[in-house]
Amino acid sequence: MKKGIVIGKFYPPHKGHKYLIETACSHVDKLTVIVCDNRTQKISAQLRAVWLKEMIPKADVIVVDDCLDDNDSKGWAEYTVKTLGYIPDAVFTSEDYGERYAGFMGAKHYLIDKERIHVPISASQIRNNPLKHWDYLEPCVRAYFAKRVCVVGAESTGTTTMATALAEHYKTTWVPEYGRLYTDAKMKLKNASEWKTDEFVFIAKKQNELEDQLARICNKILICDTDSFATTLWHERYLGFISPEVDAIGMGRYYDLYFLTDNDIPFVQDGTRDGEHIRDNMHKRFKEELKKRGKHYVLLSGSHAGRMKIAVEACDKILDVIL
Numbered sequence: 094m095k096k097g098i099v100i101g102k103f104y105p106p107h108k109g110h111k112y113l114i115e116t117a118c119s120h121v122d123k124l125t126v127i128v129c130d131n132r133t134q135k136i137s138a139q140l141r142a143v144w145l146k147e148m149i150p151k152a153d154v155i156v157v158d159d160c161l162d163d164n165d166s167k168g169w170a171e172y173t174v175k176t177l178g179y180i181p182d183a184v185f186t187s188e189d190y191g192e193r194y195a196g197f198m199g200a201k202h203y204l205i206d207k208e209r210i211h212v213p214i215s216a217s218q219i220r221n222n223p224l225k226h227w228d229y230l231e232p233c234v235r236a237y238f239a240k241r242v243c244v245v246g247a248e249s250t251g252t253t254t255m256a257t258a259l260a261e262h263y264k265t266t267w268v269p270e271y272g273r274l275y276t277d278a279k280m281k282l283k284n285a286s287e288w289k290t291d292e293f294v295f296i297a298k299k300q301n302e303l304e305d306q307l308a309r310i311c312n313k314i315l316i317c318d319t320d321s322f323a324t325t326l327w328h329e330r331y332l333g334f335i336s337p338e339v340d341a342i343g344m345g346r347y348y349d350l351y352f353l354t355d356n357d358i359p360f361v362q363d364g365t366r367d368g369e370h371i372r373d374n375m376h377k378r379f380k381e382e383l384k385k386r387g388k389h390y391v392l393l394s395g396s397h398a399g400r401m402k403i404a405v406e407a408c409d410k411i412l413d414v415i416l
Contacts, residue, residue, distance in 0.1 A: 097121035170197030246354030247375035256318035351390035
């Protein structure tokens with residue numbers, strides 16, 4: 094059985110890495126991809142390994158400590174053999190070090206696309222400007238680098254109108270409010286107005302899942318009509334208190350920008366809304382909690398056209414583009 098390896102930082106993985114690894118897979122029976130873990134790097138090696146395993150399922154992916162100098166080919170060769178427990182038959186790289194590194198192990202070296210002709214990209218280029226090199230990223234990596242914008246607000250303040258308008262403007266995907274879908278589905282029940290904490294737990298988790306899935310297919314920016322943080326406030330609205338369990342689901346989620354829709358427009362009853370009498374208080378609670386949690390937000394007030402102008406200017410800043 095012929096065994097091969099590919100080693101690198103993959104910081105981050107891109108289509109050039111995929112080409113290298115798939116080429117290597119075609120030459121051996123078993124391929125191990127070694128991801129070097131330097132804890133100073135922003136993207137964890139464990140996450141990079143997960144991405145690589147998704148990108149090339151037939152390869153084995155392991156993580157090792159990046160504990161040696163990059164130029165110490167002999168040391169890396171010995172470290173590799175010790176880690177694997179065997180001497181690989183083949184080493185695949187796109188770099189000059191590969192010949193020395195493979196030689197110290199007694200393995201054959203295959204130099205693949207050193208000049209970056211097949212896939213003209215490098216990880217450093219992507220780190221410097223991931224949105225500029227979007228086409229060289231796989232969906233799982235795109236989801237990480239996508240700019241995420243979240244629109245939150247009280248009932249009938251234009252959150253969905255704003256989310257869909259921004260998605261159309263940027264030719265991208267938008268994330269619907271899962272709680273609205275859930276609410277519509279239970280409207281025919283006798284106890285439709287009764288809520289339990291486990292329902293909000295379910296809604297918050299589904300909101301996160303839906304968002305993360307749609308981030309994979311977005312066009313550099315993802316527009317979210319609410320998030321799991323907002324679910325915490327809706328739990329408070331219906332049950333009278335903030336649930337630690339629901340709140341925990343939204344912890345650690347990052348958004349580049351929040352928009353808070355103002356309540357300065359008429360309330361529109363669509364047959365399911367019941368919050369006109371508390372709309373002012375809900376708007377106040379959103380402002381309080383956004384500030385308390387250190388979430389930067391832009392208030393959108395006035396006409397739709399005026400709101401769009403403010404929103405687009407703010408989104409352009411995080412995209413660093415001039416439209």
